Amino acid sequence: MSTPRLNAPERAPGYDYPKLPKTLPLGQIPQAAHTYAYIDSDYAVMSEQGLMFGECTDNSLWLENRPVKAGGGIFYSSELARVALERCRTAREAVQLMGKLIDTYGLYGTGETLMVADQHEGWVFEMQPVPTGIGGLWIA
Numbered sequence: 553m554s555t556p557r558l559n560a561p562e563r564a565p566g567y568d569y570p571k572l573p574k575t576l577p578l579g580q581i582p583q584a585a586h587t588y589a590y591i592d593s594d595y596a597v598m599s600e601q602g603l604m605f606g607e608c609t610d611n612s613l614w615l616e617n618r619p620v621k622a623g624g625g626i627f628y629s630s631e632l633a634r635v636a637l638e639r640c641r642t643a644r645e646a647v648q649l650m651g652k653l654i655d656t657y658g659l660y661g662t663g664e665t666l667m668v669a670d671q672h673e674g675w676v677f678e679m680q681p682v683p684t685g686i687g688g689l690w691i692a
Contacts, residue, residue, distance in 0.1 A: 557594065557630075579626035579657060581635070590637035595630045599637040603646060603670050607633070610663035610678075624685020625658025632659075632679075633666055643670040647677055647692040654679060659688030668692075 559575045561568035590599040595607045607629065632653060636646035646668050659681040666677040680689040 577626075578660075581626075581653065581657060584639045587638035588641075590634070592634070596633040596637045599640075601641045601670070603637055603640060603643060604668070605633045605637065606667035608665040608667075610665055610680075625654075625660040625681055625688060627653055627657055627659050628661045629659075629664035629666060629679060636668070641670075643668045643673050643675050647675045650677060650679075651690050651692065654688040654690050658685050659690075660685055 558567050559569045559572050561570075561574075588599045588601055588603075591597040596605055598604045632650045635653065636649050640646040640649055650666070659679055661681060663678070663680045666679075668675045668677055675692045677692045678690065682688055
């Protein structure tokens with residue numbers, strides 16, 4: 553069996569792996585008053601609003617495989633997409649929210665590209681963590 557990306561039984565039965573350690577959160581953000589349903593995979597795919605995501609890993613070797621440290625970034629690109637699908641109706645709203653989350657809570661991992669689209673417009677969202685883990689670089 554391969555290692556699951558998330559062991560969090562409180563999320564849904566498909567995330568329950570009793571023989572493995574539970575995934576620990578890196579941080580928290582305020583809960584939204586209302587959220588939308590979405591299709592999930594390794595990356596979030598599409599919400600009930602018709603907001604869609606695609607992903608491409610860009611591999612920033614100078615930050616790859618660095619340990620996550622306390623006070624550093626709490627978001628990886630896949631979680632940014634999930635939060636955006638839960639909270640946003642349009643691609644523009646999603647891009648603005650993801651940028652704000654990176655600026656506020658930081659980014660970890662590798663460089664990533666997210667393609668974000670709704671029925672009216674599409675965006676390419678590029679992101680790159682910074683060595684401090686505080687904030688990050690992004691452009692859409």
